[in-house]
Amino acid sequence: MKIDGIDKTIIKMLINDARTPVLSIARKVGVSGAAIHQRLKKLEKSKLIEGYKMIVNPKSLGYTTTAFIGVFLDASSQLAPTIKSLKAIPEVVESHYTTGNYAVFIKVLCKNNEDLMYLLNKDIQNIKGVLRTETFISLEQHINRQILI
Protein backbone atom coordinates (compact mmCIF):
# COMPACT_ATOMS: atom_id res chain seq x y z
CA MET A 1 0.00 0.00 0.00
CA LYS A 2 1.59 3.21 -1.19
CA ILE A 3 0.47 6.48 0.39
CA ASP A 4 1.31 9.71 -1.38
CA GLY A 5 0.88 13.32 -0.38
CA ILE A 6 -2.75 13.50 -1.50
CA ASP A 7 -3.61 10.43 0.56
CA LYS A 8 -1.91 11.99 3.55
CA THR A 9 -3.98 15.13 3.18
CA ILE A 10 -7.15 13.06 2.96
CA ILE A 11 -6.20 11.15 6.10
CA LYS A 12 -5.10 14.22 8.04
CA MET A 13 -8.29 16.10 7.25
CA LEU A 14 -10.49 13.15 8.17
CA ILE A 15 -8.58 12.39 11.37
CA ASN A 16 -9.23 15.99 12.30
CA ASP A 17 -12.91 15.81 11.33
CA ALA A 18 -14.32 12.58 9.98
CA ARG A 19 -17.36 14.37 8.58
CA THR A 20 -15.35 16.63 6.29
CA PRO A 21 -16.98 16.42 2.84
CA VAL A 22 -14.95 14.80 0.10
CA LEU A 23 -15.44 17.92 -1.99
CA SER A 24 -13.82 20.20 0.54
CA ILE A 25 -10.80 17.88 0.62
CA ALA A 26 -10.81 18.01 -3.17
CA ARG A 27 -10.77 21.79 -3.17
CA LYS A 28 -7.94 21.82 -0.63
CA VAL A 29 -5.67 19.58 -2.67
CA GLY A 30 -6.79 20.92 -6.04
CA VAL A 31 -8.15 17.80 -7.69
CA SER A 32 -11.65 16.67 -8.59
CA GLY A 33 -14.09 15.30 -6.05
CA ALA A 34 -14.27 12.04 -7.92
CA ALA A 35 -10.52 11.56 -7.55
CA ILE A 36 -10.66 12.02 -3.79
CA HIS A 37 -13.70 9.79 -3.65
CA GLN A 38 -11.89 6.97 -5.43
CA ARG A 39 -8.77 7.34 -3.30
CA LEU A 40 -10.84 7.28 -0.14
CA LYS A 41 -12.58 4.08 -1.20
CA LYS A 42 -9.21 2.53 -1.88
CA LEU A 43 -7.88 3.59 1.51
CA GLU A 44 -10.95 2.12 3.18
CA LYS A 45 -10.51 -1.18 1.36
CA SER A 46 -6.83 -1.31 2.29
CA LYS A 47 -7.69 -1.58 6.01
CA LEU A 48 -5.48 1.38 6.74
CA ILE A 49 -8.70 3.13 7.72
CA GLU A 50 -10.39 1.28 10.56
CA GLY A 51 -13.48 3.44 10.51
CA TYR A 52 -14.98 6.75 11.49
CA LYS A 53 -16.09 7.34 15.05
CA MET A 54 -17.91 10.04 16.90
CA ILE A 55 -15.90 10.78 20.04
CA VAL A 56 -18.04 11.21 23.13
CA ASN A 57 -16.71 13.27 26.01
CA PRO A 58 -16.84 10.96 29.05
CA LYS A 59 -16.85 13.92 31.43
CA SER A 60 -20.13 15.12 29.93
CA LEU A 61 -21.58 11.77 30.91
CA GLY A 62 -20.23 12.12 34.42
CA TYR A 63 -17.22 9.86 33.96
CA THR A 64 -14.55 11.92 35.64
CA THR A 65 -12.17 9.20 36.84
CA THR A 66 -9.73 7.42 34.55
CA ALA A 67 -7.60 4.63 35.96
CA PHE A 68 -5.23 1.93 34.84
CA ILE A 69 -5.38 -1.35 36.68
CA GLY A 70 -2.80 -4.11 36.64
CA VAL A 71 -4.46 -7.43 37.35
CA PHE A 72 -2.57 -10.39 38.83
CA LEU A 73 -3.98 -13.79 37.90
CA ASP A 74 -3.15 -17.08 39.53
CA ALA A 75 -0.94 -19.31 37.45
CA SER A 76 -3.63 -21.82 36.58
CA SER A 77 -6.10 -19.25 35.31
CA GLN A 78 -7.15 -19.24 31.71
CA LEU A 79 -7.18 -15.91 29.97
CA ALA A 80 -10.35 -16.33 27.92
CA PRO A 81 -12.89 -16.45 30.77
CA THR A 82 -11.16 -13.54 32.46
CA ILE A 83 -11.51 -11.44 29.31
CA LYS A 84 -15.13 -12.43 29.07
CA SER A 85 -15.75 -11.22 32.60
CA LEU A 86 -13.93 -7.97 31.90
CA LYS A 87 -16.00 -7.39 28.77
CA ALA A 88 -19.10 -7.60 30.90
CA ILE A 89 -17.93 -4.59 32.92
CA PRO A 90 -18.91 -1.53 30.90
CA GLU A 91 -16.37 0.72 32.60
CA VAL A 92 -13.51 -1.34 31.16
CA VAL A 93 -12.61 0.44 27.92
CA GLU A 94 -9.27 -1.26 27.19
CA SER A 95 -7.79 -4.60 28.11
CA HIS A 96 -4.32 -5.84 27.27
CA TYR A 97 -2.44 -9.05 27.85
CA THR A 98 0.95 -7.77 28.91
CA THR A 99 4.48 -8.77 29.70
CA GLY A 100 5.84 -7.78 33.08
CA ASN A 101 4.27 -8.05 36.47
CA TYR A 102 0.67 -8.27 35.45
CA ALA A 103 -1.21 -10.76 33.39
CA VAL A 104 -3.84 -8.30 32.33
CA PHE A 105 -3.71 -4.56 32.19
CA ILE A 106 -6.89 -2.56 31.82
CA LYS A 107 -8.07 1.00 31.47
CA VAL A 108 -11.31 1.97 33.15
CA LEU A 109 -13.56 5.01 33.24
CA CYS A 110 -15.64 5.61 36.38
CA LYS A 111 -17.98 8.34 37.50
CA ASN A 112 -15.99 8.95 40.67
CA ASN A 113 -13.48 7.38 43.02
CA GLU A 114 -16.19 5.64 44.96
CA ASP A 115 -17.42 3.86 41.87
CA LEU A 116 -13.82 2.92 41.11
CA MET A 117 -13.47 1.40 44.56
CA TYR A 118 -16.65 -0.56 44.06
CA LEU A 119 -15.43 -1.72 40.66
CA LEU A 120 -12.14 -2.87 42.16
CA ASN A 121 -13.56 -4.56 45.21
CA LYS A 122 -16.60 -6.15 43.65
CA ASP A 123 -16.42 -6.42 39.87
CA ILE A 124 -12.73 -7.11 39.50
CA GLN A 125 -11.91 -9.00 42.68
CA ASN A 126 -14.84 -11.34 42.14
CA ILE A 127 -13.49 -12.52 38.80
CA LYS A 128 -12.24 -16.08 39.18
CA GLY A 129 -8.45 -16.28 39.26
CA VAL A 130 -7.83 -12.64 40.15
CA LEU A 131 -5.31 -12.52 42.98
CA ARG A 132 -4.84 -8.81 43.44
CA THR A 133 -4.73 -5.56 41.54
CA GLU A 134 -2.61 -2.44 41.35
CA THR A 135 -4.31 0.81 40.46
CA PHE A 136 -3.01 4.02 38.97
CA ILE A 137 -5.51 6.83 38.91
CA SER A 138 -5.02 9.40 36.19
CA LEU A 139 -5.12 12.83 37.79
CA GLU A 140 -4.61 14.55 34.48
CA GLN A 141 -4.20 13.48 30.87
CA HIS A 142 -1.78 15.64 28.91
CA ILE A 143 -1.48 13.75 25.66
CA ASN A 144 -4.18 11.97 23.68
CA ARG A 145 -3.54 11.47 20.00
CA GLN A 146 -3.15 9.01 17.15
CA ILE A 147 0.07 7.89 15.58
CA LEU A 148 1.41 10.29 12.94
CA ILE A 149 0.98 9.31 9.33
Place this chain on the structure above:
Amino acid sequence: MKIDGIDKTIIKMLINDARTPVLSIARKVGVSGAAIHQRLKKLEKSKLIEGYKMIVNPKSLGYTTTAFIGVFLDASSQLAPTIKSLKAIPEVVESHYTTGNYAVFIKVLCKNNEDLMYLLNKDIQNIKGVLRTETFISLEQHINRQILI
Protein backbone atom coordinates in the same frame (compact mmCIF):
# COMPACT_ATOMS: atom_id res chain seq x y z
CA MET B 1 -28.20 18.42 29.26
CA LYS B 2 -31.02 15.94 28.80
CA ILE B 3 -30.51 13.03 26.41
CA ASP B 4 -33.56 11.13 25.23
CA GLY B 5 -33.94 7.99 23.16
CA ILE B 6 -33.62 9.78 19.84
CA ASP B 7 -30.40 11.44 20.96
CA LYS B 8 -29.08 8.06 22.04
CA THR B 9 -29.84 6.60 18.63
CA ILE B 10 -28.06 9.50 16.96
CA ILE B 11 -25.01 9.01 19.18
CA LYS B 12 -24.96 5.24 18.82
CA MET B 13 -25.16 5.38 15.04
CA LEU B 14 -22.45 8.02 14.79
CA ILE B 15 -20.13 6.24 17.25
CA ASN B 16 -20.47 3.23 14.99
CA ASP B 17 -19.89 5.27 11.83
CA ALA B 18 -19.27 8.98 12.09
CA ARG B 19 -20.01 9.45 8.39
CA THR B 20 -23.57 8.13 8.64
CA PRO B 21 -25.81 10.69 6.91
CA VAL B 22 -28.25 12.59 9.07
CA LEU B 23 -31.07 11.48 6.79
CA SER B 24 -30.40 7.79 7.33
CA ILE B 25 -30.55 8.38 11.08
CA ALA B 26 -33.81 10.23 10.49
CA ARG B 27 -35.29 7.30 8.58
CA LYS B 28 -34.18 4.91 11.33
CA VAL B 29 -35.89 6.84 14.13
CA GLY B 30 -38.85 7.96 12.04
CA VAL B 31 -38.56 11.72 12.23
CA SER B 32 -37.61 14.37 9.71
CA GLY B 33 -34.05 15.03 8.67
CA ALA B 34 -34.32 18.58 9.94
CA ALA B 35 -35.17 17.34 13.42
CA ILE B 36 -32.10 15.10 13.56
CA HIS B 37 -30.00 17.86 12.11
CA GLN B 38 -31.04 20.28 14.82
CA ARG B 39 -30.58 17.74 17.59
CA LEU B 40 -27.12 16.95 16.33
CA LYS B 41 -26.13 20.62 16.28
CA LYS B 42 -27.37 20.91 19.84
CA LEU B 43 -25.40 17.84 20.93
CA GLU B 44 -22.29 19.27 19.31
CA LYS B 45 -22.71 22.59 21.09
CA SER B 46 -23.25 20.83 24.42
CA LYS B 47 -19.67 19.46 24.35
CA LEU B 48 -21.00 15.95 24.81
CA ILE B 49 -19.66 15.32 21.33
CA GLU B 50 -15.93 15.95 21.23
CA GLY B 51 -15.68 15.45 17.51
CA TYR B 52 -15.55 12.95 14.67
CA LYS B 53 -12.34 11.12 13.93
CA MET B 54 -11.11 8.78 11.27
CA ILE B 55 -9.45 5.86 13.04
CA VAL B 56 -6.21 4.77 11.43
CA ASN B 57 -5.01 1.22 11.90
CA PRO B 58 -1.50 1.52 13.38
CA LYS B 59 -0.59 -1.97 12.19
CA SER B 60 -1.13 -0.87 8.60
CA LEU B 61 1.51 1.77 9.20
CA GLY B 62 3.90 -0.81 10.65
CA TYR B 63 3.25 0.02 14.29
CA THR B 64 2.93 -3.46 15.75
CA THR B 65 4.12 -2.86 19.31
CA THR B 66 1.95 -1.23 21.96
CA ALA B 67 3.44 -0.61 25.38
CA PHE B 68 2.66 1.15 28.62
CA ILE B 69 5.52 2.82 30.42
CA GLY B 70 5.60 3.99 34.03
CA VAL B 71 8.06 6.83 34.40
CA PHE B 72 9.75 7.64 37.71
CA LEU B 73 10.77 11.29 38.12
CA ASP B 74 13.11 12.68 40.75
CA ALA B 75 11.36 14.63 43.45
CA SER B 76 12.58 18.03 42.32
CA SER B 77 11.42 17.61 38.74
CA GLN B 78 8.76 19.85 37.33
CA LEU B 79 6.01 18.18 35.36
CA ALA B 80 5.58 20.73 32.58
CA PRO B 81 9.00 20.34 30.90
CA THR B 82 8.67 16.57 31.12
CA ILE B 83 5.31 16.69 29.33
CA LYS B 84 6.82 18.95 26.71
CA SER B 85 9.60 16.44 26.07
CA LEU B 86 7.08 13.61 25.86
CA LYS B 87 4.95 15.53 23.38
CA ALA B 88 7.98 15.79 21.14
CA ILE B 89 8.14 11.98 20.89
CA PRO B 90 5.59 11.02 18.22
CA GLU B 91 5.27 7.46 19.47
CA VAL B 92 3.77 8.70 22.75
CA VAL B 93 0.02 8.63 22.16
CA GLU B 94 -1.18 9.05 25.75
CA SER B 95 0.34 10.60 28.82
CA HIS B 96 -1.16 10.69 32.29
CA TYR B 97 -0.13 12.15 35.59
CA THR B 98 -0.97 9.34 37.99
CA THR B 99 -1.21 8.38 41.61
CA GLY B 100 0.78 5.39 42.74
CA ASN B 101 4.34 4.46 42.00
CA TYR B 102 4.89 6.50 38.91
CA ALA B 103 4.77 10.20 38.31
CA VAL B 104 3.90 9.83 34.66
CA PHE B 105 2.30 6.96 32.86
CA ILE B 106 2.38 6.81 29.07
CA LYS B 107 1.16 4.67 26.21
CA VAL B 108 3.41 4.29 23.21
CA LEU B 109 3.16 2.73 19.75
CA CYS B 110 6.36 1.47 18.13
CA LYS B 111 7.13 -0.31 14.90
CA ASN B 112 8.87 -3.15 16.72
CA ASN B 113 10.55 -4.07 19.98
CA GLU B 114 13.87 -2.70 18.83
CA ASP B 115 12.34 0.72 18.27
CA LEU B 116 10.73 0.47 21.68
CA MET B 117 14.12 -0.25 23.24
CA TYR B 118 15.60 2.73 21.46
CA LEU B 119 12.71 4.89 22.62
CA LEU B 120 13.21 3.78 26.22
CA ASN B 121 16.99 4.07 26.30
CA LYS B 122 17.36 7.24 24.31
CA ASP B 123 14.19 9.30 24.07
CA ILE B 124 12.78 8.62 27.51
CA GLN B 125 15.90 8.16 29.61
CA ASN B 126 17.40 11.34 28.24
CA ILE B 127 14.53 13.45 29.52
CA LYS B 128 15.76 15.53 32.43
CA GLY B 129 14.54 14.21 35.78
CA VAL B 130 13.66 10.71 34.58
CA LEU B 131 15.10 8.24 37.06
CA ARG B 132 13.91 4.94 35.62
CA THR B 133 11.01 3.35 33.80
CA GLU B 134 8.90 0.24 33.99
CA THR B 135 7.53 -1.17 30.77
CA PHE B 136 4.54 -3.38 30.02
CA ILE B 137 4.35 -4.58 26.47
CA SER B 138 0.88 -5.38 25.19
CA LEU B 139 0.97 -8.79 23.59
CA GLU B 140 -2.68 -8.63 22.68
CA GLN B 141 -5.49 -6.14 23.06
CA HIS B 142 -8.86 -7.72 23.75
CA ILE B 143 -11.02 -4.72 24.52
CA ASN B 144 -11.06 -1.32 22.87
CA ARG B 145 -14.22 0.70 23.14
CA GLN B 146 -15.85 3.89 24.35
CA ILE B 147 -17.95 4.32 27.43
CA LEU B 148 -21.59 3.31 26.99
CA ILE B 149 -24.16 6.07 26.66
Place this chain on the structure above:
DNA sequence: AATGAAAGAAGCACAAC
Protein backbone atom coordinates in the same frame (compact mmCIF):
# COMPACT_ATOMS: atom_id res chain seq x y z
C1' DA C 1 -5.27 7.65 -11.74
C1' DA C 2 -7.89 11.89 -12.89
C1' DT C 3 -11.70 14.44 -15.10
C1' DG C 4 -16.38 16.37 -16.09
C1' DA C 5 -21.02 15.67 -16.22
C1' DA C 6 -25.26 14.28 -14.44
C1' DA C 7 -28.69 12.28 -11.24
C1' DG C 8 -29.90 11.43 -6.88
C1' DA C 9 -29.02 12.18 -1.95
C1' DA C 10 -27.95 14.96 1.80
C1' DG C 11 -27.15 19.31 4.35
C1' DC C 12 -28.95 23.32 6.04
C1' DA C 13 -31.82 27.34 7.14
C1' DC C 14 -36.23 29.27 7.84
C1' DA C 15 -41.03 29.94 8.36
C1' DA C 16 -44.92 27.74 10.33
C1' DC C 17 -47.25 24.66 13.39
Place this chain on the structure above:
DNA sequence: GTTGTGCTTCTTTCATT
Protein backbone atom coordinates in the same frame (compact mmCIF):
# COMPACT_ATOMS: atom_id res chain seq x y z
C1' DG D 1 -39.54 20.22 19.26
C1' DT D 2 -40.96 19.05 14.87
C1' DT D 3 -42.21 19.62 10.06
C1' DG D 4 -42.09 20.88 5.16
C1' DT D 5 -39.94 23.37 1.77
C1' DG D 6 -36.52 25.27 -1.13
C1' DC D 7 -31.88 26.07 -2.12
C1' DT D 8 -27.26 24.63 -1.89
C1' DT D 9 -23.88 21.30 -1.58
C1' DC D 10 -22.27 16.66 -1.68
C1' DT D 11 -21.96 11.77 -3.16
C1' DT D 12 -21.57 8.48 -6.42
C1' DT D 13 -21.21 6.54 -10.88
C1' DC D 14 -19.55 6.37 -15.43
C1' DA D 15 -17.73 7.33 -19.86
C1' DT D 16 -13.57 9.59 -21.29
C1' DT D 17 -8.68 10.81 -21.39
